[in-house]
Amino acid sequence: EAEVAQSPRYKITEKSQAVAFWCDPISGHATLYWYRQILGQGPELLVQFQDESVVDDSQLPKDRFSAERLKGVDSTLKIQPAELGDSAMYLCASSPDPGVDTQYFGPGTRLTVL
């Protein structure tokens, strides 16, 4: 069964450093989502792509976060500079198209900022 892939699985960095996370959605899935999940809370949507275009980035802290999906397949989420409050699990999800609702999640990247 196809799954969403993410790397790295764990990342430890010092504050003010730059970090990047990678996501490869299920093949053929046009819609890709990045979520942040703080321990003990539900996932919070950061950005949603439809193919290579951003559909919704209203909750993305754009002063330090950026996301791209240049060829409409895999995606990268970057944080620069990282802050202590960015420590969280970063989850990627994909779905076949906007009209098909099910989102499939990747294993996540757990970020610790020291």
Added chain:
Amino acid sequence: GENVEQHPSTLSVQEGDSAVIKCTYSDSASNYFPWYKQELGKRPQLIIDIRSNVGEKKDQRIAVTLNKTAKHFSLHITETQPEDSAVYFCAASSNNNDMRFGAGTRLTVKP
């Protein structure tokens, strides 16, 4: 935007008993309501979902009910087993956009 509230935050039941988790949402335009199960250190897994054109859906021991008028939906797990222990999240969205999640319910099933 949408706001989803979920309760209880923790729930402990004896094996074989039923468990019920409730969520409310604020946006009347929301039309899709999935439930995810997340085991410790693992990815959220979809266990059941419901769309706004139906009031109830069942899949073996799991069922979800939706009351659009009251803007609330519930997850029902019958004949609970220890392997049902996990954190459960409800969510709501409009046409799969801007999915908002509840804060989660930690379910513990005691053998």
